Amino acid sequence: MSDTDNPACANCGAALAGRYCAVCGQSREALLRPAFDLVGQILSDAFDLDGRLWRTLRRLYVRPGSVARDFVEGKRQSFTPPVRLYVFASLFFLGLVAFAGVRVVAVEFVSVAGAETDAQPAGADDLNDFNLAITLFGLGEPPAPIDVGPEDIAAVRDGGGAVSMGDRIFARAISDPAGLERAAATAVNVALIAMVALYAVWNALLHPRRRLIEHVVHATYFHAGLYPVVAASLGARRFVGDAAPLAVTIFLALATGIWFLFWIVASDRGFYRTSVVGLILRAPLLIVGYIIAVIVTSLGLVGFALH
Numbered sequence: 001m002s003d004t005d006n007p008a009c010a011n012c013g014a015a016l017a018g019r020y021c022a023v024c025g026q027s028r029e030a031l032l033r034p035a036f037d038l039v040g041q042i043l044s045d046a047f048d049l050d051g052r053l054w055r056t057l058r059r060l061y062v063r064p065g066s067v068a069r070d071f072v073e074g075k076r077q078s079f080t081p082p083v084r085l086y087v088f089a090s091l092f093f094l095g096l097v098a099f100a101g102v103r104v105v106a107v108e109f110v111s112v113a114g115a116e117t118d119a120q121p122a123g124a125d126d127l128n129d130f131n132l133a134i135t136l137f138g139l140g141e142p143p144a145p146i147d148v149g150p151e152d153i154a155a156v157r158d159g160g161g162a163v164s165m166g167d168r169i170f171a172r173a174i175s176d177p178a179g180l181e182r183a184a185a186t187a188v189n190v191a192l193i194a195m196v197a198l199y200a201v202w203n204a205l206l207h208p209r210r211r212l213i214e215h216v217v218h219a220t221y222f223h224a225g226l227y228p229v230v231a232a233s234l235g236a237r238r239f240v241g242d243a244a245p246l247a248v249t250i251f252l253a254l255a256t257g258i259w260f261l262f263w264i265v266a267s268d269r270g271f272y273r274t275s276v277v278g279l280i281l282r283a284p285l286l287i288v289g290y291i292i293a294v295i296v297t298s299l300g301l302v303g304f305a306l307h
Contacts, residue, residue, distance in 0.1 A: 053088070056080040060225045064263060065270020068221040072214050082220035090192055093227040097137075100238035105184035105302055106138020107177035132173055134302055137234055142177040187304045191297050196223050198293035206282060206289075207272055218271045226263060230256065264290060 008014065009021040009028065016028050056079040060067050067079050080088075097104065109130045148171055173180055200219035204212055233256040237249060268286055269279050 052078065052080050053085070056085060057225075060221065063270060064225070064266040065218070065222075065268065065272075068218040068267075069271045069273070071221070072217050082217050082224065085224040086196070086220045089224040089227045090189070093192070093231040094188065096228075096231040096235050100235040101139065102234045102238060103138040103140075103142065103181050103185075104136065104188050105181055106135050107142055107173055107180060108133040108135065108138065109143055109174075132170055134173065136298060139238055142181050143174075145176055145178070146174045148175060183304065184301055187301055190304075191301045192223070192227070194297050194300065195293060196220055198296065199223070199290060202286075202289040202293065203268075206285060210272075218267070222264075222267050225267075226260070229259065229263075261287065 007016050009016055009024065009026060011026040012021065012024045014021055014023040018028075020027055056067055059079070068082070071079055071082065110133045111130055196216075196219045199222065200212070200215040203215040203218060204210070207215070233252050237252050264286060265279065265283050268274065268282070274282065
């Protein structure tokens with residue numbers, strides 16, 4: 001049955017004059033149609049694959065901050081909504097990081113200066129020659145677990161003293177490093193959302209005259225543009241790192257860092273329309289505040305994984 005054979009809305013019965021009902025907003029397209037068409041419609045609705053997504057992405061990177069500004073000022077039909085774009089960017093980030101084999105939270109054993117071996121410690125007796133390092137976005141496989149408990153750690157580190165919270169955390173990390181990394185990866189979604197919230201609050205403090213919802217929209221679009229670039233940088237590091245690990249790592253880190261500084265400053269100016277003088281005065285606070293937010297979120301991510 002075609003749309004012209006059924007001029008009334010199937011939901012409320014109102015007369016149809018377009019693709020959507022003017023009374024209840026339901027689409028006039030029939031649900032009972034080929035599965036391929038239905039799946040395509042679902043994907044189109046979910047990711048806005050009708051041209052707005054590409055237009056939004058192009059404008060997002062060419063004129064940072066302007067998409068969020070126009071959206072707040074009422075030009076919402078021209079762009080992908082911030083939450084929908086954020087979901088798309090987050091999925092891209094998580095997918096590319098997983099595909100590239102990047103460990104979001106990486107447990108490593110670092111040999112202490114003066115130690116005779118670079119091999120992984122085999123047991124509690126070897127722990128004096130190694131330090132535990134927990135970093136973000138590591139490559140390779142997690143180290144093999146060491147069958148030790150907090151009492152063993154206390155005996156090695158303190159000569160048999162009482163077991164401390166640090167000993168428990170240390171034992172948890174080295175006895176099940178792969179489990180810790182999996183727990184951290186599970187919490188990544190919460191960490192990504194936390195960054196949006198913290199950045200919105202920080203901007204609210206720097207721009208107190210604007211409403212909180214404006215800062216939320218800006219923070220959401222900001223991270224929707226940030227996450228794919230970070231994921232692409234991590235992916236590139238993974239795939240070309242074997243050829244020139246040190247040079248590639250340094251280059252990608254510098255390039256990503258410089259781009260981020262441009263992105264955060266340009267987005268702030270594009271959205272808040274601040275003067276050059278105001279931007280110069282505010283930029284250090286903006287960058288330092290974001291770094292603090294990253295540290296807080298990272299500690300929370302590691303803390304969640306350790307417990």
